[in-house]
Amino acid sequence: xxxxxxxxxxxxxxxxxxxxxxxxxxxxxxxxxxxxxxxxxxxxxxxxxxxxxxxxxxxxxxxxxxxxxxxxxxxxxxxxxxxxxxxxxxxxxxxxxxxxxxxxxxxxxxxxxxxxxxxxxxxxxxxxxxxxxxxxxxxxxxxxxxxxxxxxxxxxxxxxxxxxxxxxxxxxxxxxxxxxxxxxxxxxxxxxxxxxxxxxxxxxxxxxxxxxxxxxxxxxxxxxxxxxxxxxxxxxxxxxxxxxxxxxxxxxxxxxxxxxxxxxxxxxxxxxxxxxxxxxxxxxxxxxxxxxxxxxxxxxxxxxxxxxxxxxxxxxxxxxxxxxxxxxxxxxxxxxxxxxxxxxxxxxxxxxxxxxxxxxxxxxxxxxxxxxxxxxxxxxxxxxxxxxxxxxxxxxxx
Amino acid sequence: xxxxxxxxxxxxxxxxxxxxxxxxxxxxxxxxxxxxxxxxxxxxxxxxxxxxxxxxxxxxxxxxxxxxxxxxxxxxxxxxxxxxxxxxxxxxxxxxxxxxxxxxxxxxxxxxxxxxxxxxxxxxxxxxxxxxxxxxxxxxxxxxxxxxxxxxxxxxxxxxxxxxxxxxxxxxxxxxxxxxxxxxxxxxxxxxxxxxxxxxxxxxxxxxxxxxxxxxxxxxxxxxxxxxxxxxxxxxxxxxxxxxxxxxxxxxxxxxxxxxxxxxxxxxxxxxxxxxxxxxxxxxxxxxxxxxxxxxxxxxxxxxxxxxxxxxxxxxxxxxxxxxxxxxxxxxxxxxxxxxxxxxxxxxxxxxxxxxxxxxxxxxxxxxxxxxxxxxxxxxxxxxxxxxxxxxxxxxxx
Numbered sequence: 001x002x003x004x005x006x007x008x009x010x011x012x013x014x015x016x017x018x019x020x021x022x023x024x025x026x027x028x029x030x031x032x033x034x035x036x037x038x039x040x041x042x043x044x045x046x047x048x049x050x051x052x053x054x055x056x057x058x059x060x061x062x063x064x065x066x067x068x069x070x071x072x073x074x075x076x077x078x079x080x081x082x083x084x085x086x087x088x089x090x091x092x093x094x095x096x097x098x099x100x101x102x103x104x105x106x107x108x109x110x111x112x113x114x115x116x117x118x119x120x121x122x123x124x125x126x127x128x129x130x131x132x133x134x135x136x137x138x139x140x141x142x143x144x145x146x147x148x149x150x151x152x153x154x155x156x157x158x159x160x161x162x163x164x165x166x167x168x169x170x171x172x173x174x175x176x177x178x179x180x181x182x183x184x185x186x187x188x189x190x191x192x193x194x195x196x197x198x199x200x201x202x203x204x205x206x207x208x209x210x211x212x213x214x215x216x217x218x219x220x221x222x223x224x225x226x227x228x229x230x231x232x233x234x235x236x237x238x239x240x241x242x243x244x245x246x247x248x249x250x251x252x253x254x255x256x257x258x259x260x261x262x263x264x265x266x267x268x269x270x271x272x273x274x275x276x277x278x279x280x281x282x283x284x285x286x287x288x289x290x291x292x293x294x295x296x297x298x299x300x301x302x303x304x305x306x307x308x309x310x311x312x313x314x315x316x317x318x319x320x321x322x323x324x325x326x327x328x329x330x331x332x333x334x335x336x337x338x339x340x341x342x343x344x345x346x347x348x349x350x351x352x353x354x355x356x357x358x359x360x361x362x363x364x365x366x367x368x369x370x371x372x373x374x375x376x377x378x379x380x381x382x383x384x385x386x387x388x389x390x391x392x393x394x395x396x397x398x
Numbered sequence: 399x400x401x402x403x404x405x406x407x408x409x410x411x412x413x414x415x416x417x418x419x420x421x422x423x424x425x426x427x428x429x430x431x432x433x434x435x436x437x438x439x440x441x442x443x444x445x446x447x448x449x450x451x452x453x454x455x456x457x458x459x460x461x462x463x464x465x466x467x468x469x470x471x472x473x474x475x476x477x478x479x480x481x482x483x484x485x486x487x488x489x490x491x492x493x494x495x496x497x498x499x500x501x502x503x504x505x506x507x508x509x510x511x512x513x514x515x516x517x518x519x520x521x522x523x524x525x526x527x528x529x530x531x532x533x534x535x536x537x538x539x540x541x542x543x544x545x546x547x548x549x550x551x552x553x554x555x556x557x558x559x560x561x562x563x564x565x566x567x568x569x570x571x572x573x574x575x576x577x578x579x580x581x582x583x584x585x586x587x588x589x590x591x592x593x594x595x596x597x598x599x600x601x602x603x604x605x606x607x608x609x610x611x612x613x614x615x616x617x618x619x620x621x622x623x624x625x626x627x628x629x630x631x632x633x634x635x636x637x638x639x640x641x642x643x644x645x646x647x648x649x650x651x652x653x654x655x656x657x658x659x660x661x662x663x664x665x666x667x668x669x670x671x672x673x674x675x676x677x678x679x680x681x682x683x684x685x686x687x688x689x690x691x692x693x694x695x696x697x698x699x700x701x702x703x704x705x706x707x708x709x710x711x712x713x714x715x716x717x718x719x720x721x722x723x724x725x726x727x728x729x730x731x732x733x734x735x736x737x738x739x740x741x742x743x744x745x746x747x748x749x750x751x752x753x754x755x756x757x758x759x760x761x762x763x764x765x766x767x768x769x770x771x772x773x774x775x776x777x778x779x780x781x782x783x784x785x786x787x788x789x790x791x792x793x794x795x796x
Contacts, residue, residue, distance in 0.1 A: 001629040001653055002600050008568055009659065010537070013512035016662040043462030051465070052457045059450045064441035067449070067644035102500055102646075105669040113536065114411035118516075134666035138511065139408070170406055202400050231399040246465035246674040248500075255399055261407065264414040268532035269667070271503040274675065276644040 011118070012138050034386035035354040036373040039180065039329050042304075045297050046244045050289055051280065058279045070275035072267050073259075074100025074251070078278045081285035082237075082251055089212070090226035091235075096256040099263060100273050104210055104250040107236035108135035110269065111206055111252070114261045115170040116141045123161070123172040125153050127332075127361030127370070129180045132173055132208060143363035144169055150323065152176060152186030155193045162201060171204040171234070176224060178211040178328025181361045181372040185326060188221045195227055207235045211328035213242050213294050216302035218326040231255035239281060241329070242294050247277035301329070301376050304383060308375040311387035317395055322373075329376040332358070334369060339397045341371040347396065353389035409516070410536050432784035433752040434771040437578065437727050440702075443695050444642045448687055449678065456677045468673035470665050471657075472498025472649070476676045479683035480635075480649055487610070488624035489633075494654040497661060498671050502608055502648040505634035506533035508667065509604055509650070512659045513568040514539045521559070521570040523551050525730075525759030525768070527578045530571055530606065541761035542567055548721065550574060550584030553591045560599060569602040569632070574622060576609040576726025579759045579770040583724060586619045593625055605633040609726035611640050611692050614700035616724040629653035637679060639727065640692050645675035699727070699774050702781060706773040709785035715793055720771075727774040730756070732767060737795045739769040745794065751787035 002008060058066050073079075079098045086093055101107045108131060116122065118140030124133065126145040136143070144161050147154050153174055162168070174194070176186035186194070198205055207224045225235040231254075238250035252262060266272070284290060308331060312322055316333075323332040333355075335341065341357040348354060358370025378386060400406060456464050471477075477496045484491055499505045506529060514520065516538030522531065524543040534541070542559050545552050551572055560566070572592070574584035584592070596603055605622045623633040629652075636648035650660060664670070682688060706729060710720055714731075721730040731753075733739065739755040746752060756768025776784060 001655065002602050004600065005602075005655070008513060008602060010511065010513055010515045010518075013659050013663065016512070016659060038467070040467055043466055046461060046465045048457050048461035048465070051461075052454055055453045055457070056450055059446050059453070063444060063446035063449075067444045067446070067642035068441055069436070069438055069638075069643045102668045106667065109667045113408065114414070115406060115408055117408045120408075131666065131669065138663065138666045202402065204400050204403075204406060240467075244465035245467045246672060248668065248670070248672045257399065257403065261411050261414060265411065265536065268529065268536045269504065269507045270500045270646065271529065272646075274644060274646045274672065276675070277672065 012140060016138070033349065033352050033354055034378055034382045034389065036375070036378060036386060037354045037356045038377065039374050040377040041241060041244060041297070042300060042376050045300055047289065047293055050284065054280055054283045054287070058276070058283055062279060066276045066279040068275055070272045070278065072263050072272045074098065074273060075275065075278040075282055078282040078285070081282055085285070085290065086253070090222060091253065093253050097253050097259060099252045099259050099266065100278060101250045101252055101266070102248045102270060102273050103240050103245065104208065104236040104238035105131050105135070106269070107250055107252045108132050108208070110262045110265045111171070111234060112136050112139045112141070113265045113269070114258070121165060121167060121169040123158065123169045124363050125174060125179065126364060127181050127358060127367055128173065128363065129175060129208065130360055133361075133363060136173070145362070145364045148179065148182050148184060150184055152179065152184050152190055153194070155190045155197065158194070159197055162197070168201065168203065171206045172198065173206045173208065174224070175208045177209060177221070178214065178325050178330070180210070180328070181330055181356070181358065182332040183323040183325030183328055183330045185221065191221065191224060191227060195224065198232055199230065203232065205233045207233050209235055210238045210241050212237070214298060214301060214329070215327035216298055216305060225253060234258060242297065243281065243284070243290065247274070247281065249273065249277055249281055304375045304378075304380060305331070307380050308373065308383050308387065311384050315387055315391040317391070317398060319398060320394060329374050331373045331375065333371050333373060335371070335394060336398060337369050339394070340368050342368065344393060344397050348390065348393045351389045351393050353386045353393065355390065410538060414536070431747065431750050431752055432776055432780045432787065434773070434776065434784060435752045435754045436775065437772050438775040439639060439642060439695070440698060440774050443698055445687065445691055448682065452678055452681045452685070456674070456681055460677060464674045464677040466673055468670045468676065470661050470670045472496065472671060473673065473676040473680055476680040476683070479680055483683070483688065484651070488620055489651065491651050495651050495657060497650045497657050497664065498676060499648045499650055499664070500646045500668060500671050501638050501643065502606065502634040502636035503529050503533070504667070505648055505650045506530050506606070508660045508663045509569070509632060510534050510537045510539070511663045511667070512656075519563060519565060519567040521556065521567045522761050523572060523577065524762060525579050525756060525765055526571065526761065527573060527606065528758055531759075531761060534571070543761045546577065546580050546582060548582055550577065550582050550588055551592070553588045553595065556592070557595055560595070566599065566601065569604045570596065571604045571606065572622070573606045575607060575619070576612065576723050576728070578608070578726070579728055579754070579756065580730040581721040581723030581726055581728045582730075583619065589619065589622060589625060593622065596630055597628065601630065603631045605631050607633055608636045608639050610635075612696060612699060612727070613725035614696055614703060623651060632656060640695065641679065641682070641688065645672070645679065647671065647675055647679055702773045702776075702778060703729070705778050706771065706781050706785065709782050713785055713789040715789070715796060717796065718792060727772050729771045729773065731769045731771060733769070733792060734796060735767050737792070738766050740766065742791060742795050746788065746791045749787045749791050751784045751791065753788065
């Protein structure tokens with residue numbers, strides 16, 4: 001090994017560690033543990049038969065191009081399908097406003113790459129998505145954290161925090177629908193207020209929408225993207241939750257000028273996204289399977305969410321609260337302030353149940369007494385049994 | 399649009415442009431142009447039937463995991479296959495030494511991410527791979543360029559240049575086999591000398607080996623990776639040239655400690671590589687198809703290379719020289735110093751032939767009179783006709 005390897009690393013890499021969540025994924029390989037930890041879809045709902053059929057069609061019809069390099073911007077046909085899909089959600093986008101990505105984590109990376117230099121500020125929710133925080137940190141971002149409540153980011157606090165900040169943030173990162181990790185949704189009033197603040201202060205918003213299509217109840221609230229008339233919202237979407245994650249496909253919507261910069265960034269990052277997976281998903285959407293698939297997923301996940309909520313209500317002791325998500329994949333549990341969810345995890349694993357401790361989701365180091373529960377991956381019976389096991393562990397710690 | 403968008407971009411993004419080569423790819427969409435420009439494989443050799451069959455097997459047998467998230471390090475089974483494949487090339491690697499990437503461009507990005515801070519130095523060949531230069535620049539690297547000749551990087555010049563450098567480079571980037579763009583191969587004496595210099599100066603080498611398995615003639619020269627006993631070589635490989643690019647699959651080999659840092663970087667970049675494409679290529683290798691596929695590709699490309707060399711010998715006027723690659727995808731043409739290949743490209747496109755101008759491959763701004771010719775993508779008859787058209791254009795400029 002080079003002797004002074006540590007000094008050779010970049011400033012970021014010297015401090016970098018593997019992600020808590022990703023390492024946690026490995027726990028799920030032990031079949032005796034009920035894991036509420038990773039945000040994984042239920043593989044039972046993957047449309048394996050349709051994909052097998054479509055793969056054959058695509059390879060037969062266009063194998064030469066599907067297995068070849070493709071343009072960095074992404075498959076035009078898939079973009080067309082995406083435009084039609086978003087139209088139903090009130091978004092008017094053109095081909096030039098879309099970049100196909102290797103799922104939305106790449107969206108987070110590319111947006112970071114074109115905006116963040118070491119020491120730049122980014123506004124994040126407290127708590128926020130770990131993969132977002134990780135991407136921003138990897139480019140040297142510093143955070144302005146804004147607390148959440150049941151109606152999402154407390155936008156009234158944002159104005160104050162921006163006043164106090166030495167420099168304006170490069171962008172405001174927000175997951176408005178069924179937030180990861182907290183499960184809460186930004187109210188329509190706050191969305192309007194947020195847009196107004198960003199207009200007044202000339203700020204950019206990064207809207208992360210992985211779960212937007214997975215609403216199980218309540219009324220759909222317009223996306224920030226659909227409310228934007230001045231090109232200041234950059235929105236990230238993914239097929240990981242509405243189809244499956246194994247193809248690594250997502251997309252970014254933004255003003256054409258920003259997409260241009262993102263395309264240049266993508267070229268140096270991975271040249272292009274898989275032509276093959278894009279062709280398959282294009283054909284899948286052309287054959288009109290996606291809407292049915294989303295309905296199917298919603299039905300399965302709604303039931304799981306309701307089962308988890310019932311089990312929590314039935315078992316979990318007083319003094320512990322949780323969010324009542326109207327969609328997405330997660331519930332968020334807050335224990336009394338003296339309970340440390342990270343320390344408690346070891347005991348939980350002994351009891352054969354796992355969750356994601358909440359602390360790492362907080363950019364300000366708070367939230368040690370919180371934890372995230374995923375309800376999409378485990379089965380109904382596992383959810384019931386897992387909440388019982390979790391209850392035992394929590395009770396011992398209270 | 400935010401009013402001061404330009405000021406909001408990162409320092410790199412303010413200057414970033416789409417890659418010349420990638421934009422050039424779009425030219426090939428016009429069917430009347432014979433393009434020697436992009437480094438694309440011949441789609442005629444893609445094993446469509448085998449992949450169709452294997453895709454069905456994989457989806458049937460393991461659809462639930464193949465369409466799911468996977469671990470960031472990559473599929474263990476695929477790593478095992480890769481280890482066996484590299485063993486035949488004298489490389490002893492363990493699972494812990496390998497990270498599966500979204501092809502080798504991601505390898506370039508991740509290595510840059512963990513080593514380069516703004517202003518850091520990287521040694522590159524003159525000329526070098528555009529995608530490598532682009533990745534390093536995107537993290538703010540500055541270059542120490544070392545000239546090539548028919549035997550690859552002029553390692554005797556390296557020592558001098560390192561003496562003059564204000565700070566040691568973070569790594570030395572070299573494409574030893576059938577270099578992109580120059581087509582030349584680093585001689586065994588120079589490989590030994592390079593390893594010695596790096597031992598003495600405690601330097602890291604980034605060995606990019608996309609074409610290593612595509613040797614059409616001459617004796618195989620040991621890879622730097624296989625010569626390394628001290629963990630200072632990081633090697634990049636890809637399935638793009640030995641199988642096909644459409645799956646976006648490659649791998650990095652490095653010391654376990656470095657792989658650890660790269661895994662952390664990958665997590666914030668795209669979480670994981672497609673489980674599906676990894677499962678398919680694993681099955682493809684398990685069924686022992688890859689070696690046959692490589693033999694098949696070599697046969698086709700050798701013939702194309704020989705046809706291009708013959709056509710160049712037959713048509714191109716005196717005063718123009720070219721490299722005689724023993725493998726890979728490219729020949730490299732040097733015209734008299736007064737001819738500008740970038741300016742000449744417009745005329746070439748009028749004559750319905752395209753190539754990649756050499757200038758952008760030179761980190762020091764030289765090489766305006768050079769150009770790169772790809773022989774793997776065009777058909778035999780296109781190669782003959784294309785070289786004739788190119789000859790006309792060159793003659794007009796001499």
